[in-house]
Amino acid sequence: MSKCGVRAKVFGLFSQALSAWAVALVALVAGGLLTAALAIAAQTFYKQQLRQRFELLANERYSRIAERFDDQEQRLDGLRRFFSYSSEITPREFDGYVKPLLHRTQAYSWAPRVEVGQRESFERQASAWLGQPYHIRDQDAQGVLQPAAARERFYPVLYTQAATLQGQPYGLDLLGQPLREATLARASAPGSMAVSAPLDMINVEPVYARGLLMVAPVFAERGPDNAPSGYVMALLSMRQLIAEGLPPPADDNLVVRILDTSGSNGQEALYDSQNPVAQIPMASNHLLHLADHHYQLSIRPSQAFLQANRSSAVHTVALLGGLLSVLLSALLYSLFSQRQRALRLVEQRTAQLRISEQSLRGTHNQLRSVLDAATQVAIIATSLKGVVGTFNAGAERMLGYSAGEAVGQLNLADLVEAEELGQRAHALTVRYGREIAGGQAMFAETVQEAGAEPGEWTLVRKDGSHLLANMLVTAVLDEQGLWVGYLAICIDVTERRRVHEALAARDRLLEKLSAEVPGGIYQYRLDADGHSCFPYASQGLYDIYEVDLQLLGEDATVVFERIHPDDLERVRRSVRYSAEHLSPWREEYRVVLPRAGLRWVRGEATPEIGDNGCTLWHGYLTDVSDTKRVEEELRALSITDVLTGIHNRRYFQERLKSELERAQREGLELAVIMLDIDHFKRINDEYGHAVGDHVLRSLCQHIGQRLRRSDVFCRLGGEEFMVLCPGSDAEQARWLALELWQGVRSLAIEGVGRVTASFGVAGWRSGEGADALLLRADAGVYAAKQAGRDRVEVVLL
Structure with missing residues (x-):
């Protein structure tokens, strides 16, 4: 080399x-x-x-x-209405009403208006009420209470109820400090409510000492200059109000701060959770409303949030x-x-192929035998002009010509239906912009696009009958790569076409039937590895889930994402049970759709074992939202009194049973108030039943407005009504009954005038049944009527 x-x-x-x-x-x-x-x-x-x-x-x-915050406003407003609708409230009545309200509140107080000339008499009367010396006092700069200076009017603290009863500021004049005086000035109109700037509360645990004073005026009677007759107050500690019920700061995911931006010294933090802030740029700011004031709420993620995520x-x-x-x-x-190394192997392989070439020439006759053995496939070789040169046994069997009749005698175009060939030739002429003869039409696609797919052609047999065949025409090249002819391979697809048309007709019929069926018909598949899909889903399934049907054929996960979170686990559990026991699947559940919103769906399906251990269900789904809505409406009608709009006897009995079980189970208090309108038959007889119905509706509306949110107001029938008071004992229920009694007797109904009612109150005893409790309340109503009507009676025995 x-x-x-x-x-x-x-x-x-x-x-x-x-x-x-x-x-x-x-x-x-x-x-x-x-x-x-x-x-x-x-x-x-x-x-x-x-x-x-x-x-x-x-x-x-x-x-x-x-x-x-809203709950605090509602509680104070309820206390204001309690004073507004009562002519005189004793300390015991005040304590009975306020004690249930002290949740998350430091204290509730009542400060009546005292004119300068009433000071001495008021102090003597308050001392007698409270059972201890009482004086109107001011608080000096050191926080010591001293006798109040002379002024035209006082608003001293008379009643107070707090979490701790030691050292309460009885007699503290709210007008004695500028901060409290300014708060009262903002709450001087009926229905108004004001909250003070941050202040130091008296006799409160140090951790809760910094807080707010929220006041609401009471206008039971107007004084000089339209001044309120008094103020009801609530002392709030932001730390107690916000932190209660939350996780410890070390475990809290959020850092919470509440700022008062209206102070003279700038921003003051009313509440700070004081847990470490995560160093990520995330924050959520909101505006909180309490009475007449707004506070800025700042929320940021904590280190605990970052560690948990x-x-x-x-x-x-x-x-x-x-x-x-x-x-x-x-x-x-x-x-x-x-x-x-691969190139060297190629050189060696090329030498071996040259040797094999000699052997291939000897196999030509064997190839001919193979062509003749292909009796189900027609193999036809032609020259460049289309004259048949090879006609195998499969072609003879398919077309009815013998090899001798075809070779050199027939052109490939002679074996194709003439009208179809003309149509394809015309289409190719338009496509390529030049004239293409009929004999060239079957070769044109092969010449222009190498590797074309087989096309369907209608072939003509020797006897003139037609058959449908898949025919692939390819070019035949010599050793120099020049075209020397064409090779056509034909497969009879007449029977396959008939089968396809029958299947297509069946599919059209299935689609038509499924389109007429309300809802959707489907096949659901669950594989052993947990993967699921819908191999078949009618168009109705799109309306059920609003999901692309093609996507359902690949993965059914998106369907479960549409199911309401409260129903999802129940549906999954029912599917697993049906798969394990091969039992029919039936379920009703809610779906949340992007366009239709919340809908109710009912489905049924029958499972069977499929390939590779999968489970197949065949079933249907339908939208039952209208049926569910009717059921809910019927349920509402069944528990509502048609005349008054309040709950009826049926609802009262169901609710009483559940509240009795809860009270027995959790050791809670429970009481009932029964009331009966006095001389109601006389109203019907004198004014007519229409006026009597108006009286019932007016009283129900008035009483319903004075009840607490937790109370249940029902009509037992006629002029008898019942109030169920969960969480209240007999004494608390009695105060509520007194308030309702005062409201009823002070209500003037147009066309009738003053209407009264007799009230009976009974508190539940441990182990007592519903019948015994109602019997005692009814005995109270009977006792009230026997005593002259228009009164409240409590049955203790």
Whole structure:
């Protein structure tokens, strides 16, 4: 070998090695870039999930705080109405009403208006009421209570009920401090309510000492200058109001701050959870409303939130991506480095093929025998002009011509139906913009597009009958790559076409039938590995779930995402039970759809065992929302009194039974109030039943407005009514009955005038049944009527 040849081979090997290294390096760089992109995408997705979880927690916390603010306003408003509708309230009555309201509240107080001339008499009367010395006092700068200075009017604290009863500020004049006086001034109109700037509360635990004073005026009677007759007050500690019921700061996912931005010294934090803030740019700010004031609520994620939502996806993606990039680079280097060996093997293989060529020539006759053996396939070879040169036994059997009749005698175009050939020739002429004869039509696609798919042609047999065949026409090349003719392979598809048409007709019939059936018909498949899909789903299933039917054929997960969260586990459990026991599946559940909203669905299906251990259900689904709505309406009608709009006897009996069981189980208090309108028959006889119905509706409306949210107001029948008071004992129910009695007797009904009612009150005793409790309440009504009507009687025995 010459020296130049050796040098060329050495340079060739060096070039091949260099190419392998270059490809491996490019693959490594590309893999690194792709890994970085995936890591960035994973990090972005993680941040989005983190923000969504934080916003969900922040909105829930804001709703809870806002609900507690609204609850405080409603309680104080209820206390105001208690004073507004009562002519005189004793300390015992005040304590009985306020004690149930002290949840999350430091104290409730009542401060009546005292004119300067009434001071001494008021102090003597208050001392007698409270059973201790009472003086109207002011608080000095050191927090010591001293006798109040002379002023035209006082609003001293008379009644107070607090979490701790030691050292209550009886007699403290609210006008003695500018901060409290300014708060009263803002709450001087009927129905108004005001909250003070942050202040230090008296005789309160140090942790709750900083708080707010919320006041509401009472106008039972107007004084000089239309001044309120007194104020009801609530002392609120933000820490007690907000933190109660929340996890410890170390475990809380949120950092919560409530700021008062209206103070003279700038912002003041009324509440701060004081847990560490996570160093991520997330915050949720809201505006809270309490009485006549607004506070800024700031919510940020805590370190506990960040620790609970850590994700290792980014590191995993980076590690796996880097590892795969290195493996791919090593693989490519190995493949390219073997190229030289592959080329040498190709040279050896080429020499072997040349030897095999001689052997192939000897197999020509064997190939002819193979062609003749293909009796189900027609193989026809032609010249460039289309004259038949080869006509195998399958062609003879299919077309009815013998090889002698076809070879050299027939053209391939003679075997195709003339009208169809003319139509295809015309279509090709229009397509290519030049004239194409009928004989060239079957070759044109092969000439223009190599590797064309078989086409369906109508062939003509020797006896003139027709058959439908798949015919693939390809070019025949010589050793130099020149065209020397065409090869046509035909397969009779007449029977297959008939079967396809029958199947298509069946599918059309199935679609038509499924379109007429209300709801959707489906086949549901559950594999052993947990994967599920809908191999068949009629168009009605789209209306049920509003999901693309093609997507359902691949994965059924999106269907379960549409099911209402409260019903999802029940539906999954019923499907698993049906699969395990091969029992029919029947279920009613709710779905939440993007357009239709909340809907009710009823489904039935029958399971069977399928291939590879899967389970197949055949069934249907239908929308039963209208039926459910009618059921709900009927349920509402069955528990509502048609005349008055309040609950009827049936609902009262059901609710009384459940409340008795709960009281027995949890050791709670329970009481009932029964009332009967006095001389109601006389009203009907004198004014008519229409006026009597108006009286019933007016009294129900008036009483319903004065009841608490937890009380249940029902009509037993005629002029008899019942109030169920969960959580209240007999004494508390008696005060409520007195308030209702005062409201009824003070109500003037148009056309009738004043109407009265007799009340009976009974408190539940442990182990007592519903009949015994109602019997005692009824005995109270009877006693009230025997005593002259228009009164409240409590039955203790």
